[in-house]
Amino acid sequence: MRTVDPARHQARRRQIVHAAAELFAAKGFERTTTAEICRAAGTSTGNLFHYFPNKKAVFLAVFEEDGEEKREALARAQAGDDPWRALLEVVNLLAAPAAEPLVPPLVMEAMVQAYRDPEVEAALERDNEQELAALTALLAKAAAAGRIDPGLDPRGTATWVQTLIGSLYTAAAGDPAFKPAEQLPVLHLILRRFLRAVPEEDA
Incomplete structure (x- = not known):
């Protein structure tokens, strides 16, 4: 054989x-x-x-090709000592593929197919839930450590963070001139103000 x-x-x-x-x-x-x-x-x-x-x-x-690497990266982030720094690292991790030319149109196509095919929908939902769980855990840890506004609901806030990251993909898919990598510092600034993040030196 x-x-x-x-x-x-x-x-x-x-x-x-x-x-x-x-x-x-x-x-x-x-x-x-x-x-x-x-x-x-x-x-x-x-x-x-x-x-x-x-x-x-x-x-x-x-969409599953780099799944194991992403799972490991999310796990490492959640195990870190600084939840705010880890949160920004996860945001960078999830946002980075938007800068690759093929990825935004692929994401849009996956969303279309998810409406048509329960199997595709389930696969996307598993991936979404994995990301949401990691963001929720880090937000909860950051709030407990006094690094962000403790009045924010971690899971609801994680959903908004996901939405902001997702906007990089939709914008890139609709406008070839949009550069997600150039907008990442703006996204960080939005998150700092939205979460009322406390700089490390002031924590």
């Missing part, structure tokens, strides 16, 4: 996902065909189905 090289298998899988991501960003999920994905990835249909059962699985893999 032929053995599978895990590293080679993973590399080939990533190649397919990256090729598909470009197509999904440019054409959308519905208008992208399996044949187009195969041509872009330089593989056959049979080989594609060796890695993914269907086109939707490829689409979902685009």
Whole structure:
């Protein structure tokens, strides 16, 4: 029996996902065909189905590719000693992909597909809840440490923080001239004023 090289298998899988991501960003999920994905990835249909059962699985893999790294980063942030600094690091982590040209249109396409497909909706909801839980925990810790306004409800506030981060994606998707990375300092300023953050030297 032929053995599978895990590293080679993973590399080939990533190649397919990256090729598909470009197509999904440019054409959308519905208008992208399996044949187009195969041509872009330089593989056959049979080989594609060796890695993914269907086109939707490829689409979902685009958003799950770096999931483990993100989970680990969120866990490290929550374990840190300074919840305010960790909160800003998480904001940077969640906002960073908005600066990548393919990501904002992919996020918009995922939102469209979530209205049509419960499986896509569930996948996005899991990711959203993971981010929300991390933000909520850090906000609660920051409030308890006297670093932000203690009168704010942590989960409700986390939802607003998510909304502000999400606006970087929607703005980038709608306006090619919008530069999310350049707006990150503005987002930090908005958060400081919204949360009434106390600078470390004054804490």
